Every structure is written in C-alpha cells, then in structure tokens.
Amino acid sequence: MNDNPSIAKENKYCAANYHPLPVVLSHGEGIYVFDDAGKRYIDMMSAYSAVSHGHCHPKLLAALTEQSQRINVISRAFYSDKLGDFLEKLCQMLGYEKALPMNTGAEAVETALKAARKWAYQKKGVAADKAEIIVCDGNFHGRTIAIVGFSSEAQYKEGFGPYPTGFKQVAYGDIDALEKAITSNTAAFFVEPIQGEGGIIMPPAGYLKQAKALCEKHNVLLICDEIQTGLGRTGKLLASYHDEVRPDAVVLGKALGGGVLPVSAFVADSEIMDVFTPGDHGSTFGGYPLAAAVGLAALNVLEKEKLAKNSAELGEYFKARLEEADFACVSEVRGVGLFIGLEINPAKARAREICEKLMTKGLLSKETHETVVRLAPPLVINKEQLDSAFDIIHDVLSTYN
Numbered sequence: 332m333n334d335n336p337s338i339a340k341e342n343k344y345c346a347a348n349y350h351p352l353p354v355v356l357s358h359g360e361g362i363y364v365f366d367d368a369g370k371r372y373i374d375m376m377s378a379y380s381a382v383s384h385g386h387c388h389p390k391l392l393a394a395l396t397e398q399s400q401r402i403n404v405i406s407r408a409f410y411s412d413k414l415g416d417f418l419e420k421l422c423q424m425l426g427y428e429k430a431l432p433m434n435t436g437a438e439a440v441e442t443a444l445k446a447a448r449k450w451a452y453q454k455k456g457v458a459a460d461k462a463e464i465i466v467c468d469g470n471f472h473g474r475t476i477a478i479v480g481f482s483s484e485a486q487y488k489e490g491f492g493p494y495p496t497g498f499k500q501v502a503y504g505d506i507d508a509l510e511k512a513i514t515s516n517t518a519a520f521f522v523e524p525i526q527g528e529g530g531i532i533m534p535p536a537g538y539l540k541q542a543k544a545l546c547e548k549h550n551v552l553l554i555c556d557e558i559q560t561g562l563g564r565t566g567k568l569l570a571s572y573h574d575e576v577r578p579d580a581v582v583l584g585k586a587l588g589g590g591v592l593p594v595s596a597f598v599a600d601s602e603i604m605d606v607f608t609p610g611d612h613g614s615t616f617g618g619y620p621l622a623a624a625v626g627l628a629a630l631n632v633l634e635k636e637k638l639a640k641n642s643a644e645l646g647e648y649f650k651a652r653l654e655e656a657d658f659a660c661v662s663e664v665r666g667v668g669l670f671i672g673l674e675i676n677p678a679k680a681r682a683r684e685i686c687e688k689l690m691t692k693g694l695l696s697k698e699t700h701e702t703v704v705r706l707a708p709p710l711v712i713n714k715e716q717l718d719s720a721f722d723i724i725h726d727v728l729s730t731y732n
C-alpha cells in the first residue's frame with residue numbers, strides 16, 4: 332500500500348501492467364511536469380517521445396479547443412474538412428503520395444504489415460499466404476498479438492500465443508543476416524532506424540543504407556518504424572535521413588499527436604497504398620477531425636519552431652557533456668539528437684535506482700531494459716534548461732564514482 336491516495340487508488344483499480352515510479356503528476360507546462368504537491372520536475376521521458384512539443388503547447392491547445400467546439404468524431408463514413416489538410420501537410424513534409432491515418436502506434440504498424448503483405452500478393456506475385464516479413468531481434472513495434480508474436484522479448488509474448496506466422500527475425504545491424512533471410516516470398520524488411528525501447532540501440536553507420544540497397548535488389552519493401560525516432564527526435568525529420576535513406580514507407584505515431592492525442596499514420600506512395608480499397612481496413616477513430624486538427628498543428632509547430640534542428644544541436648551538446656563527465660557507473664552514452672541512453676554498469680548501479688534518485692531531485696526518466704536510463708526531453712527544451720538537467724544528473728551519477 333502507498334499512502335498517497337492517487338497511487339493507492341490506481342494500484343487498486345488499474346491493471347498492474349506497468350510499474351510506475353511513485354510520483355503523481357497533475358499538470359505540465361513545456362518541459363516541466365508538476366506533481367500533486369506542486370513539486371516541479373524536468374520531463375526527460377516525454378511519454379516515450381510522444382511529448383516532443385512539450386506539455387500543453389499553447390498552439391496545440393488552441394487547435395484542440397477550436398476544433399473541439401466544431402466537430403470531433405465523424406468516422407470515415409463521411410469526409411471531413413480537416414483530414415485532407417492534415418494528410419497533405421504530412422505527405423508534403425515527408426515526400427510521399429499518401430497516408431493512412433490511425434490512432435495508436437500499434438494500429439499504424441498493423442496497417443504497415445497488412446500493406447506489405449497485400450503488396451507482395453498483388454504487385455510482387457507472391458503465392459497466397461506465403462508472404463514473409465523480416466524484422467529484427469530486439470525490436471519494439473507495439474503490443475498487439477501479431478506484433479508481440481515477432482518480438483524477441485520473452486515477457487512481451489509469454490502467455491499470449493498462438494501467434495500469426497510469416498515473420499522472420501534477424502540480428503539488428505547485421506546486413507549479412509538480412510541478405511540471407513531474404514527469399515522470393517519476402518514482402519518487407521520492417522525496422523526501427525534506432526531501437527528505442529530496445530535501449531536506444533544504434534545499428535552500425537550505413538546499415539539502413541545497405542538494407543535499402545538489398546531491398547531494392549530483391550524487390551522488397553523497406554518500411555521504417557519511426558514512431559519513436561521520427562518527427563525530429565533524433566535531430567532530423569526522420570532518423571532514416573541520417574543514412575540518407577528514403578524508406579518505401581514510414582510508420583509515425585507518438586509525437587504526431589503533439590503530446591495531446593493519440594495520432595498515428597502509415598505513409599507511402601500510391602504503388603503501395605493503393606492495395607487498400609474501401610472496406611479492406613479501417614478504424615472508427617482513425618483520422619477523426621479533432622486528431623486531424625491537432626496533428627496538423629503538431630506538424631506546423633515542429634516546422635515553425637525548428638524542433639529537429641534544436642534536437643540536433645542540443646543533443647550533440649548534451650551528449651558531449653555526458654561523455655566528458657565520464658561517470659564511473661556509465662559504460663556507454665548512446666544516441667543522436669535528444670534521444671540519449673546511458674548504459675549503466677550493473678556492477679556499479681541499478682538504472683531503476685538512478686531514476687528514483689533523479690526523481691527525488693526533480694528530473695523524471697525511466698529505466699529501459701534494467702540497465703539503460705533514457706534521456707529524451709521535449710524538443711522545445713533550451714540550453715539553460717538542459718544545463719539544469721545535466722546538473723541533476725551529475726549530482727546523482729557522481730555519487731557512484
């Protein structure tokens with residue numbers, strides 16, 4: 332039992348499928364969140380990168396409020412005067428012809444998998460029910476049954492089988508393993524440019540570029556899951572751009588909703604998207620007017636406030652400071668842009684304990700895979716704020732020296 336009534340109630344009534352840090356958040360503003368006693372924290376978690384725009388961004392709240400007073404949910408049984416504007420902006424920014432709007436990341440991933448399979452049957456000529464999709468060890472693409480079925484994380488799948496077939500796993504970053512796995516039935520290689528939930532794992536430089544070349548050679552789609560890495564998080568609009576790759580299709584989510592609503596999308600050219608015809612696939616809420624208004628505002632803010640550029644510049648600065656500090660309990664500082672993971676040496680400290688100490692000092696993060704502390708603040712953060720975050724991190728980590 333916890334004596335905070337909000338924690339006690341949540342523990343009593345909410346399924347225990349998470350293990351939250353013992354802090355009760357009641358409001359947020361920009362890079363800060365405040366607990367129920369009014370204590371302020373720097374948010375270095377950003378809801379797993381969903382809050383790249385910061386909490387309660389005034390432009391996003393304005394879009395939300397204005398649209399909410401007009402019309403919110405209509406389903407795609409009808410046209411909306413907002414959806415076209417949103418998807419036009421999305422397609423123009425990313426340079427693709429079409430987008431299919433969904434809500435959560437997992438739904439957009441399922442959409443990508445369906446698109447890849449149907450493309451393989453219709454366009455590549457793969458025999459019925461033979462399509463294969465190649466994924467990577469250590470992947471995280473969401474929590475549906477199909478998706479956890481091709482996870483390499485035992486806990487994500489234990490007790491939830493049986494699983495759909497048609498997926499192959501290869502080692503992440505291993506281009507030879509990818510080449511060996513490709514057959515004439517391969518529809519797509521589905522990959523994260525950087526594995527976020529895997530622990531901010533970066534593949535060798537050039538991996539995605541080589542993967543793209545292999546995919547082209549074998550008529551396989553390269554589909555990048557940029558739900559976490561996209562929209563400026565790594566210092567570029569898409570993390571794929573670090574390798575100068577234009578994927579055949581992209582999955583976006585998280586920050587696409589501006590930290591306000593769940594908004595996701597599968598983005599591709601007509602050659603792929605046209606496999607969908609009326610009735611094939613859908614979602615009651617996907618692309619609803621409120622989400623479209625907020626998504627459009629989120630993209631506009633991203634561009635106007637140059638969030639990708641800020642992420643690139645401050646990320647480089649922050650990473651250098653963390654490396655220079657040379658903390659004894661940190662065996663590696665990984666990442667690019669404001670997407671940084673500290674690999675904690677388990678002989679020296681536990682990541683969870685570090686997160687608890689950071690929390691006490693006014694900085695929120697969360698451990699990933701027991702040994703990684705994730706540092707991914709809202710991209711609206713400035714240098715002074717990042718310096719304050721560094722001071723807190725320094726305070727905590729230097730106690731292990």
Ligand SMILES: *Cc1c(COP(=O)(O)O)cnc(C)c1O
Nearest residue numbers: 435436437471472473556558559
């Ligand atoms: C978060 C995430 C997802 C799943 O998104 P949900 O909105 O939680 O369903 C999929 N892929 C990646 C890379 C993610 O980080």
